[in-house]
Amino acid sequence: MDRREVIKRMALSMGYTLSAPAIVSILNSCESAPELGWQPLVFTPSQAVALEELTEAILPKTTTPGAKDMKVAQTMDAFISVVFSPADAEQFKTDLDTFMKECESTQGKAFEKCSAEEKAAFLSKYDTPESYGISVWGTDMAKKPVNSIFKKVKAMTVSSYFNTEELGERILRYESIPGRYNSCVPYEKGTKVWSL
Numbered sequence: 001m002d003r004r005e006v007i008k009r010m011a012l013s014m015g016y017t018l019s020a021p022a023i024v025s026i027l028n029s030c031e032s033a034p035e036l037g038w039q040p041l042v043f044t045p046s047q048a049v050a051l052e053e054l055t056e057a058i059l060p061k062t063t064t065p066g067a068k069d070m071k072v073a074q075t076m077d078a079f080i081s082v083v084f085s086p087a088d089a090e091q092f093k094t095d096l097d098t099f100m101k102e103c104e105s106t107q108g109k110a111f112e113k114c115s116a117e118e119k120a121a122f123l124s125k126y127d128t129p130e131s132y133g134i135s136v137w138g139t140d141m142a143k144k145p146v147n148s149i150f151k152k153v154k155a156m157t158v159s160s161y162f163n164t165e166e167l168g169e170r171i172l173r174y175e176s177i178p179g180r181y182n183s184c185v186p187y188e189k190g191t192k193v194w195s196l
Contacts, residue, residue: 038074041081042089043096048073050100053112055157057119064171067157075160076153095149126150 040048055067055076067073080089103111103122111119127150161167168174173192 038071040077042077042084043093047093047096048077050111051076051096051153053119054153057116057123058154058157059161060116065167067161070161070164070167072157072160072164075164076156079156079160092149092152096153099149123150127154 036045036048036052038048043051052068052073055072059067059072061069080092084092100111103114107114107118107122111122114122171192
């Protein structure tokens, strides 16, 4: 083997050795948090990503669009910024952080990085008939247990999802108002649900 070939191979092996950690760090940086695509008004970017993932776990994409497709988290952020008092908004954010930390402690990783099955397993303990109990109007949000954040997010997710214009006009059955009144409409199997 001649000297040029030896030097060329040594340089390649040295390059591979030195570039391996750089490649690993580049690959690890590719696993960063997903981009939002919108600017949150109330939440931090990490909280907004967590909220997006939570809403998507509640209403995932199937044959109909999911919560992410309908921008439910963005709608909730705007709603909270307008309707909630600053103290209630802070309490909501604190409860959301606590909920996500509990997921991290039980699942061993952040909610956003859990698989769909892991998310469903974690959320199933909060979505039982016993967890809903009796609620009274006017109760103080600060005194409720942590699992009430799941109830709030789920209720807001469903409400935001079904009140989107795209769902109402393009996916559900829609007839603009004023429409005709027909008191006896025959049901046809496979007919879409009516949008209000």
